[in-house]
Amino acid sequence: xxxxxxxxxxxxxxxxxxxxxxxxxxxxxxxxxxxxxxxxxxxxxxxxxxxxxxxxxxxxxxxxxxxxxxxxxxxxxxxxxxxxxxxxxxxxxxxxxxxxxxxxxxxxxxxxxxxxxxxxxxxxxxxxxxxxxxxxxxxxxxxxxxxxxxxxxxxxxxxxxxxxxxxxxxxxxxxxxxxxxxxxxxxxxxxxxxxxxxxxxxxxxxxxxxxxxxxxxxxxxxxxxxxxxxxxxxxxxxxxxxxxxxxxxxxxxxxxxxxxxxxxxxxxxxxxxxxxxxxxxxxxxxxxxxxxxxxxxxxxxxxxxxxxxxxxxxxxxxxxxxxxxxxxxxxxxxxxxxxxxxxxxxxxxxxxxxxxxxxxxxxxxxxxxxxxxxxxxxxxxxxxxxxxxxxxxxxxxxxxxxxxxxxxxxxx
Amino acid sequence: xxxxxxxxxxxxxxxxxxxxxxxxxxxxxxxxxxxxxxxxxxxxxxxxxxxxxxxxxxxxxxxxxxxxxxxxxxxxxxxxxxxxxxxxxxxxxxxxxxxxxxxxxxxxxxxxxxxxxxxxxxxxxxxxxxxxxxxxxxxxxxxxxxxxxxxxxxxxxxxxxxxxxxxxxxxxxxxxxxxxxxxxxxxxxxxxxxxxxxxxxxxxxxxxxxxxxxxxxxxxxxxxxxxxxxxxxxxxxxxxxxxxxxxxxxxxxxxxxxxxxxxxxxxxxxx
Numbered sequence: 303x304x305x306x307x308x309x310x311x312x313x314x315x316x317x318x319x320x321x322x323x324x325x326x327x328x329x330x331x332x333x334x335x336x337x338x339x340x341x342x343x344x345x346x347x348x349x350x351x352x353x354x355x356x357x358x359x360x361x362x363x364x365x366x367x368x369x370x371x372x373x374x375x376x377x378x379x380x381x382x383x384x385x386x387x388x389x390x391x392x393x394x395x396x397x398x399x400x401x402x403x404x405x406x407x408x409x410x411x412x413x414x415x416x417x418x419x420x421x422x423x424x425x426x427x428x429x430x431x432x433x434x435x436x437x438x439x440x441x442x443x444x445x446x447x448x449x450x451x452x453x454x455x456x457x458x459x460x461x462x463x464x465x466x467x468x469x470x471x472x473x474x475x476x477x478x479x480x481x482x483x484x485x486x487x488x489x490x491x492x493x494x495x496x497x498x499x500x501x502x503x504x505x506x507x508x509x510x511x512x513x514x515x516x517x518x519x520x521x522x523x524x525x526x527x528x529x530x531x532x533x534x535x536x537x538x539x540x541x542x543x544x545x546x547x548x549x550x551x552x553x554x555x556x557x558x559x560x561x562x563x564x565x566x567x568x569x570x571x572x573x574x575x576x577x578x579x580x581x582x583x584x585x586x587x588x589x590x591x592x593x594x595x596x597x598x599x600x601x602x603x604x605x606x607x608x609x610x611x612x613x614x615x616x617x618x619x620x621x622x623x624x625x626x627x628x629x630x631x632x633x634x635x636x637x638x639x640x641x642x643x644x645x646x647x648x649x650x651x652x653x654x655x656x657x658x659x660x661x662x663x664x665x666x667x668x669x670x671x672x673x674x675x676x677x678x679x680x681x682x683x684x685x686x687x688x689x690x691x692x693x694x695x696x697x698x699x700x701x702x703x704x705x706x707x708x709x710x711x712x713x714x
Numbered sequence: 715x716x717x718x719x720x721x722x723x724x725x726x727x728x729x730x731x732x733x734x735x736x737x738x739x740x741x742x743x744x745x746x747x748x749x750x751x752x753x754x755x756x757x758x759x760x761x762x763x764x765x766x767x768x769x770x771x772x773x774x775x776x777x778x779x780x781x782x783x784x785x786x787x788x789x790x791x792x793x794x795x796x797x798x799x800x801x802x803x804x805x806x807x808x809x810x811x812x813x814x815x816x817x818x819x820x821x822x823x824x825x826x827x828x829x830x831x832x833x834x835x836x837x838x839x840x841x842x843x844x845x846x847x848x849x850x851x852x853x854x855x856x857x858x859x860x861x862x863x864x865x866x867x868x869x870x871x872x873x874x875x876x877x878x879x880x881x882x883x884x885x886x887x888x889x890x891x892x893x894x895x896x897x898x899x900x901x902x903x904x905x906x907x908x909x910x911x912x913x914x915x916x917x918x919x920x921x922x923x924x925x926x927x928x929x930x931x932x933x934x935x936x937x938x939x940x941x942x943x944x945x946x947x948x949x950x951x952x953x954x955x956x957x958x959x960x961x962x963x964x965x966x967x968x969x970x971x972x973x974x975x976x977x978x979x980x981x982x983x984x985x
Contacts (some may be wrong), residue, residue, distance in 0.1 A: 337875060
């Protein structure tokens with residue numbers, strides 16, 4: 303453990319030194335991983351305080367990922383929402399989502415720690431593709447674990463990862479989806495921790511992952527806050543995002559947490575409806591537990607066995623949530639609500655038709671939630687509210703799912 | 715830190731006096747069924763396994779390799795509940811062999827940490843081995859295990875710093891679990907080079923007995939590990955006897971044969 307008093311203050315005030323956000327977070331891991339997590343925490347602290355690291359990261363984000371992403375006033379969508387809706391266009395980033403910020407940051411850290419190999423878990427394949435992209439750029443060996451069910455559903459993304467030079471390992475244990483891919487990545491990490499960095503895809507997992515992923519994506523909110531002030535002369539009334547593991551939401555929330563007048567809304571995947579049991583809404587439909595190394599809200603049965611999640615959006619289809627969200631919920635700083643598959647797809651279609659933007663189905667949950675809260679917010683404020691929505695990813699990957707949902711695919 | 719004499723502590727004392735190591739055999743609760751797992755554990759005891767480690771099946775066992783994952787999946791698919799584990803502990807403890815429970819942390823949090831400790835003690839269990847709970851996160855368990863007189867075994871690993879070895883051992887009672895390799899459970903063809911080094915590092919910081927697990931599957935490997943450890947912990951190789959057998963009778967025969975072979979190994983340590 304190399305954390306000493308001369309180490310720099312962590313930029314954000316949470317979590318505490320052991321990774322706790324209130325009663326959430328922490329480390330529930332095999333002892334074999336503790337040394338690596340300590341090394342990573344130390345590298346994270348040092349990197350965030352190192353001007354040259356910050357500069358290199360900023361240059362990569364600008365020149366390679368294409369940030370700052372635009373803040374776009376969606377006028378036709380706004381008219382339908384009854385709110386002034388500003389879209390944070392993370393869908394325009396290289397690789398098509400906010401995730402590129404996290405993988406570039408972690409790839410830089412990997413190099414800084416002298417490791418030559420990265421592993422990752424992926425559900426729909428977006429994080430896997432982003433990791434494979436960064437691995438190609440940084441000349442790192444890359445292995446991506448992906449549930450067998452998902453490798454079959456997302457064959458195109460498997461091909462993309464392979465084109466980028468990654469090895470994709472189909473996971474055949476458990477439910478053969480994202481949570482099992484995460485288990486398998488953890489097992490790989492325990493066995494190869496000396497030369498391998500586990501490039502986790504969301505702000506979940508054991509400390510320091512939730513904090514470090516947040517720190518790599520919080521530029522989203524910093525940019526959006528400044529852009530909103532430029533554009534409107536004021537802060538927004540609300541900031542909204544979808545929440546699976548929760549990295550895009552934390553990314554946009556963080557710059558606003560000290561602005562009490564800005565309401566923060568996270569929209570979870572309500573699947574077929576939280577009351578049906580077929581959903582992925584860990585906060586609104588789950589309970590406190592320990593999963594994948596952290597204490598948070600989890601979908602679990604009476605014995606603490608993880609339950610399968612269900613969502614039309616593969617990126618939100620996870621039975622847990624990052625611990626900082628659990629804490630933001632607990633403290634009341636952010637509000638979490640479920641959005642069903644049908645509500646998300648209606649918003650998906652509305653954005654396509656009003657703005658000519660095909661959003662990721664994940665991001666469509668944020669749009670649907672925005673449509674739901676806008677009238678209440680307008681009534682409460684007595685005026686049209688301004689809402690910044692994190693359009694976290696583009697919908698190219700979802701064309702098949704959406705085409706099936708809307709019944710618009712030609713039969714062979 | 716052992717203010718109390720645990721049953722497992724007594725067993726270690728006796729084995730030390732006999733110049734041998736203890737054989738700890740692990741089996742998931744409810745695999746292949748609740749009754750089947752009780753029969754398997756009793757057969758292991760009868761064939762020379764000194765201590766039974768009952769693993770609570772868990773949906774996301776990140777420290778376990780394919781064999782224990784499969785057995786856990788079978789047990790969970792059969793509908794085993796945490797309270798069945800307590801019934802199994804009670805049935806096996808009735809043989810007189812110490813019974814320790816190994817569990818990932820979430821099922822215990824869900825049951826209620828103090829309630830589980832109370833019920834485990836009442837069932838005759840000696841304590842818990844906790845593969846994903848480190849002492850820093852274990853406040854509630856430290857209190858509950860003290861209140862109900864249970865042992866607590868945390869893991870140490872080849873990657874643990876000296877400071878962490880000392881801290882972790884100081885929070886253990888009964889014995890310390892040394893993971894022989896950096897990796898998950900599962901029998902391996904070669905015994906670990908790292909394990910003897912780790913055990914001697916642990917002995918620098920504690921007088922508690924040290925058990926070595928991960929990768930042991932044959933009598934010869936057991937004898938080698940018994941040469942430097944106080945307990946040899948075997949899981950996957952025993953479980954495979956049940957997974958690979960065509961029927962229950964064949965499974966129990968294979969289990970007895972391997973248990974006897976492993977027992978022979980721990981009785982003749984190679985030093």
